[in-house]
Amino acid sequence: MNRLSIKYKGPLLGEITAPPDKSISHRAIMFSSLAEGQSIVRNFLQAEDPLRTLEAFRKMGIKIEYRTPNSEPRHTYNEIIIHGKGLYGLNAPKDTIDCGNSGTTMRLLSGILSAQAFSTSLTGDASLSSRPMKRVINPLTEMGAVIESANGFPPLRIRGGKLTPISYKSPVASAQVKSAIILAGLYCDGTTTVIEPGKSRDHTERMLKASGVDISVKDLDVSVRGVAALKPMEITVPGDLSSAAFFIVAGLIVPGSEIVIRNTGINPTRSGLIDVLNLMGADIKPENERLVSGEPVADLHVKHSRLKGMNIGGDLILRAIDEFPILCVAAAKAEGTTKITGAGELRVKESDRIASMAAELRKMGVKIEELEDGLIIEGQEDLSPAAAVSYGDHRIAMSMLIAGLTAKGETTVDNTDCVNTSFPGFMEILESLNQ
Numbered sequence: 001m002n003r004l005s006i007k008y009k010g011p012l013l014g015e016i017t018a019p020p021d022k023s024i025s026h027r028a029i030m031f032s033s034l035a036e037g038q039s040i041v042r043n044f045l046q047a048e049d050p051l052r053t054l055e056a057f058r059k060m061g062i063k064i065e066y067r068t069p070n071s072e073p074r075h076t077y078n079e080i081i082i083h084g085k086g087l088y089g090l091n092a093p094k095d096t097i098d099c100g101n102s103g104t105t106m107r108l109l110s111g112i113l114s115a116q117a118f119s120t121s122l123t124g125d126a127s128l129s130s131r132p133m134k135r136v137i138n139p140l141t142e143m144g145a146v147i148e149s150a151n152g153f154p155p156l157r158i159r160g161g162k163l164t165p166i167s168y169k170s171p172v173a174s175a176q177v178k179s180a181i182i183l184a185g186l187y188c189d190g191t192t193t194v195i196e197p198g199k200s201r202d203h204t205e206r207m208l209k210a211s212g213v214d215i216s217v218k219d220l221d222v223s224v225r226g227v228a229a230l231k232p233m234e235i236t237v238p239g240d241l242s243s244a245a246f247f248i249v250a251g252l253i254v255p256g257s258e259i260v261i262r263n264t265g266i267n268p269t270r271s272g273l274i275d276v277l278n279l280m281g282a283d284i285k286p287e288n289e290r291l292v293s294g295e296p297v298a299d300l301h302v303k304h305s306r307l308k309g310m311n312i313g314g315d316l317i318l319r320a321i322d323e324f325p326i327l328c329v330a331a332a333k334a335e336g337t338t339k340i341t342g343a344g345e346l347r348v349k350e351s352d353r354i355a356s357m358a359a360e361l362r363k364m365g366v367k368i369e370e371l372e373d374g375l376i377i378e379g380q381e382d383l384s385p386a387a388a389v390s391y392g393d394h395r396i397a398m399s400m401l402i403a404g405l406t407a408k409g410e411t412t413v414d415n416t417d418c419v420n421t422s423f424p425g426f427m428e429i430l431e432s433l434n435q
């Protein structure tokens, strides 16, 4: 599916289920591999990124089996069994671990590998190889790891060993950085603290607490005490708001649409997009709110709405960090101007998402001004069809496909294989709503 084309076919109608959460799927594999005994993970996201994490732990000697055949379509329900071998049970991998496109795999693994009694090499694809790693190298080096890199970029060579706890004031609000330090902190005698400039997603904290770890959260400070063992888990991964986001915005901007997105995670550290869209005038109703494995979840009822442009920054952007590309599409279809600031981190994601979205939406006739840390987007009634590209970035690809759905004529998006890093089955689900 390297080039996809899309055009308006009518309103989106019906019910879908959000695919499993990517962040939680990564963590479920990691934490249960380090636990003592057998864990059960249900509804694991079988997409390229979390599968990189799964393969990495298999390479380090962890037995991971599917109780349901993994030949089933990837977005159907599944159950996997992980035979954890304890915090010190990993074997040195025979060769380099390839993290593919996955920043979460590389950065969280760095924390774990920093405490192992062996050395490991981590590599990634072209996109991951241009993403900054000093943000994890610096604190982990302070704790005692020896990490070689290509001037702060992958590949990484990590020589683990005995670590000492630190109190680290992170210059960046990043769940990957926070989690890498917390994971290294599990291996320390004493308490490790991470202080963030803003609150990033808290799945690591929730899941480790459930695994018996003494972890405390006070505003922007997270402290963890070293432990002897993690308890195995039984977890059902909730749906991913970051994947549901494409359908939320599609439902809002395609005239006449009305859809329900079942089982969508609405963790408050992730739900900034819903808050922003509500402020822009969206009709999004969370129904049936509940907890799934300690994470808040709802069915989202979304109806076509007339959106209004607004100023967005600070905490709202941090809580919608992965939703920036699709938020730009919503802004392009809103009445008036939307100014997004405080989004500088978007420049170092799978692509420079500020530049990518500015370039691609301009092709559809949208007036956009690029700022160092955001965009000013003039909303308009009609988008022109365009020949868009993804920059190999899954969220740019899916955002441009949704934008194309509202244009008058056919839009193509090139280089769309990357959709499989987070959302295999995206096009089938979209088509199911557009019969």
Ligand code: S3P
Binding pocket: 022, 023, 024, 104, 173, 174, 175, 176, 177, 179, 200, 201, 321, 322, 345
């Ligand atoms: C993630 C954290 C975020 C997010 C990424 C997943 C995680 O990255 O963008 O898609 O699972 O911890 P940063 O930590 O770089 O903000």
